[in-house]
Every structure is written in C-alpha cells, then in structure tokens.
C-alpha cells in the first residue's frame with residue numbers, strides 16, 4: 496500500500512520513520528522545528544533490537560562502521576568493587592555518537608524531504624489535509640500527542656537530574672557506578688573520546704543551585720574510584736548538558752484515527768536502560784513495514800499499535816524501576832541484587 500505521510504519531528508524516530516516509509520514506497524514530508532537534527536551530544540548505546548531495526552532500514556552496516564564495542568562492561572560501587580562484570584562476548588551493545596547516528600539517518604534523504612525550521616502547530620496537527628497518516632515523532636512534549644490524543648497525560652518527573660558530556664581520551668570499557676542517590680557512567684564514544692553521564696536525585700542538589708556544573712559534579716562524586724576521578728579531573732572547560740528527567744504515563748493506544756505516535760512522543764522513558772533511541776528505531780521499522788503492507792491505513796496502524804504498545808510499556812516500567820533503585824538512597828541490598836540481575840540479562 497502507498498500513501499502520503501506527514502512526520503512531525505526530525506530526531507532519531509522521525510528520521511528513521513522517514514527512511515522506512517520511503518523504502519516502503521510512501522511519499523513523506525518531515526517537519527522539524529530546528530535548523531538541523533537535535534544533537535544534544537554524547538554517545539547512545541544501541542542494543543540488539545535497535546541494531547536489527549537499523550538493518551531493516553538498510554542502515555545497520557553504516558552505523559556499525561561508526562560504532563565502538565566496549566571491551567568490558569562493569570557495574571561497580573563507588574570504591575570500584577564490581578557488582579557485576581561482563582566480557583566482550585556478553586556486552587551486546589554498540590556505542591555510537593548521537594551526531595553520527597543522526598548523520599547516517601539524514602544521509603541520502605532526498606533534498607527538500609525534511610523541512611527544517613518548520614514548527615508544527617496544533618492547527619497543523621488537526622488539519623494535515625492531504626496526508627493519509629500523521630506520525631508524531633516530536634519527542635516527550637509532543638504536540639501531536641497533546642492535540643490528537645484526548646486521553647494523553649503530561650510527562651511525570653522522575654525526581655532525578657542527568658548531566659552528561661565527553662572528555663578527551665579513550666575509555667576502553669563501559670562502567671556504571673552506583674552510589675547513594677547517584678550514579679556515574681563512563682563509556683567509549685570513539686577511539687579518542689570518553690562519553691560520561693551522571694544521574695542523581697534532585698534533593699541532593701538542594702542548597703547547591705546555580706553552581707557551575709563541573710564544580711558541582713567534582714564535589715558530589717569526589718572520592719569515587721579512578722575511572723570516575725579521571726573524568727572529573729578532565730571536566731573543567733568541557734560542555735556539560737543538564738536536564739531533569741521525566742517519563743510518560745501509559746496511554747491506552749499510540750494510534751488515534753490517522754495519527755500515530757512513535758519514539759519519545761509515545762513512550763519517553765528514564766534513560767537508565769539506554770533504550771529510548773533503540774525503541775524509537777524499532778517503532779520506525781515496524782510502522783514502515785505495517786504501512787507498506789496495508790491493505791488499509793487503519794489496519795496498518797492498528798497492527799503497529801498491537802506490536803509496539805505492550806513491549807514499550809514494559810521497557811518504560813523497567814527503566815523507571817532501574818532509575819529508582821540505581822539512585823536509591825538507602826537500598827544497597829536491592830541495588831546490588833538489581834545490578835546482578837541486569838548483568839545476567841545483558
């Protein structure tokens with residue numbers, strides 16, 4: 496089946512959907528409010544499902560060429576004691592810079608298919624005349640979700656804040672260190688760059704408002720083991736991204752009429768399992784397959800919803816649970832148990 500789709504948002508989900516729909520023979524228009532893809536920096540971990548979706552979009556090899564495979568993965572406590580450790584045969588993850596992934600998704604799209612600097616309004620969402628399907632790929636604060644899904648609820652705060660950035664030098668292995676109320680992650684980004692992220696409970700920041708991010712992190716994580724200390728020492732002068740974390744409450748269906756939600760617009764989640772972009776890629780591949788196969792838009796969207804709603808809700812719930820426990824304040828026992836369980840799952 497062929498048709499015309501309006502994709503709202505030119506991030507990972509929207510660009511991947513555009514690639515998939517083009518391959519399925521659809522006409523596509525992407526409208527993105529920014530002047531270029533939304534690169535907030537850092538590396539993304541892409542797990543098996545995300546890589547398989549990229550393969551289905553014909554982009555897997557190009558991403559693998561740009562990706563790092565960490566030699567080891569470790570979850571540790573602040574002294575450096577490993578709670579769980581996985582060797583190369585068990586780390587099933589590709590780490591790729593967000594900018595590289597976005598570049599691969601944009602490369603080769605026909606000129607003019609993405610309309611940059613083109614914000615979509617509520618009136619556009621309601622109207623969208625001439626399109627058979629309207630794909631809301633416009634992130635956690637989605638205007639498509641707010642406008643076309645009467646039962647949608649607002650994002651809910653997780654009570655944690657994330658900081659992230661990069662520092663020069665190779666990282667070798669991937670590690671996540673869980674302390675009381677806060678965690679610190681270090682992964683390779685490329686052969687010359689280390690990617691890091693920190694997540695902590697909001698209450699730990701009380702009385703520390705307005706502090707320089709690097710100074711604050713050096714104070715909070717001071718005394719942690721050498722892998723963390725190396726990053727903290729290299730922080731001054733590097734860019735640090737800070738954001739409060741939210742996820743989305745469940746929505747009965749990701750489809751309403753010819754409107755369909757994908758990526759963070761459908762199921763924004765805590766970043767603790769590193770799965771948001773992966774699930775966005777899977778959404779895009781499944782949606783493109785469904786719309787390509789037809790026979791009707793309604794039937795295809797219902798099939799997409801059946802395949803993606805349950806699995807993504809489970810990942811949202813699991814990510815929320817890991818967010819809670821990994822930054823728990825008085826939960827060393829459950830925290831260590833969860834770390835071991837995650838290690839086995841990974």
Ligand SMILES: Cc1cc2nc3c(=O)[nH]c(=O)nc-3n(C[C@H](O)[C@H](O)[C@H](O)COP(=O)(O)OP(=O)(O)OC[C@H]3O[C@@H](n4cnc5c(N)ncnc54)[C@H](O)[C@@H]3O)c2cc1C
Nearest residue numbers: 504506507508528540615633634758759769770771772773
């Ligand atoms: C700290 C952190 C670490 C993460 N790490 C990982 C990881 O390691 N692995 C992983 O898989 N995921 C990770 N994620 C999750 C991942 O970043 C997101 O799930 C993913 O970026 C979602 O992509 P998206 O395209 O759905 O949304 P977005 O990236 O938010 O893109 C939405 C796009 O829509 C545009 N837009 C919004 N409104 C409008 C409008 N009205 N008109 C036009 N355009 C509009 C925006 O400008 C934006 O370009 C992490 C997230 C965070 C916060």
